[in-house]
Amino acid sequence: MTAAPLLSVRDLTVSFGGRVTAVRDASFDVRPGELLGVVGESGSGKSITALAVMGLLPPTATVTGSILFDEQDLLAMPRSRLRKLRGREIGMIFQEPMTSLNPVFTIGDQITEAILVHERMSRKAAWDRASELLEKVGIPAPRRRLQDYPHQLSGGMRQRVMIAIALSSSPKLLIADEPTTALDVTIQAQLLDLLNQLREDFGTAILLITHNMGVMAEVADRVVVMYASRIVEQSGIFDLFDRPQHPYTEGLLGSTPELDADTPRLRTIAGTMPNPSELPPGCLFAPRCPKVVDACLAAQPALVPVAPDQRAACILAPGLIESTP
């Protein structure tokens, strides 16, 4: 029996100025304590999906659908309540920690500030807690490090500080958008281990966005594959690697570099993703698909179940063909 989802996104559609649809009809769940990966090429709508969940889309965005977090609809919630929820119950980490940390304040000031936003305690107590958090994210000599400014830390250390800040309120959900992409591969692997450990220790659910299937293989329980604004496959991690149902997923797997190789980013599948302001009719992957048939051009295939805990939006999905009489 699976637990009720912590985050439940239904038919999420995000468009800009009625022209660009960045995310279309996205539905997915994140269960308590699970790590859901979101993977896809650049521009597929991963960050926009995450920003929608956090209520941080620019004002030019139009959003429809529903986003239930702990059974509360985030899209229907007043901004002030959402702001409280964000940071307290939903933590975030982004790709470039240097831009998220303030260069003129010490690490200690910034973590303490984050703690004091959500909890009533003395500055001294918050400072002690900041030190504990740094220790938890694997920063040696945390007391001393608290006195440092961001530029005195390496990229990997800064990202650990960001994780410490995100964890300062013990969130139920951590959203991490390419948290390791800017780092070298050894540090990437260490940070992924850290995320995994935090999940085990605190039961934090994690929504992890990445370009990298190798990263997914390492840490994800389930994966959402996005292509040109749509979810094209959703699957448990083992099924995804064992029997991918969408040719786009197959393409991504075929181009998966090892996590410890020199090329941490995906090598490309032949062709390019369609421009979101002029999407072709039919399956959006058809122009690049090695398996394309005439029927693919007729209509956009719906994301349908093809196996237990596996859905795909492809009329040629092997699971679909097996299950039709």
Ligand SMILES: Nc1ncnc2c1ncn2[C@@H]1O[C@H](COP(=O)(O)OP(=O)(O)OP(=O)(O)O)[C@@H](O)[C@H]1O
């Ligand atoms: N403020 C905006 N106004 C108009 N279009 C936008 C805006 N922000 C994003 N988009 C478009 O939405 C689409 C999805 O963008 P998104 O940032 O979610 O991609 P992504 O999957 O996160 O890519 P990457 O891997 O490069 O981070 C892109 O086509 C992008 O150009």
Ligand SMILES: [Mg+2]
């Ligand atoms: Mg992005």
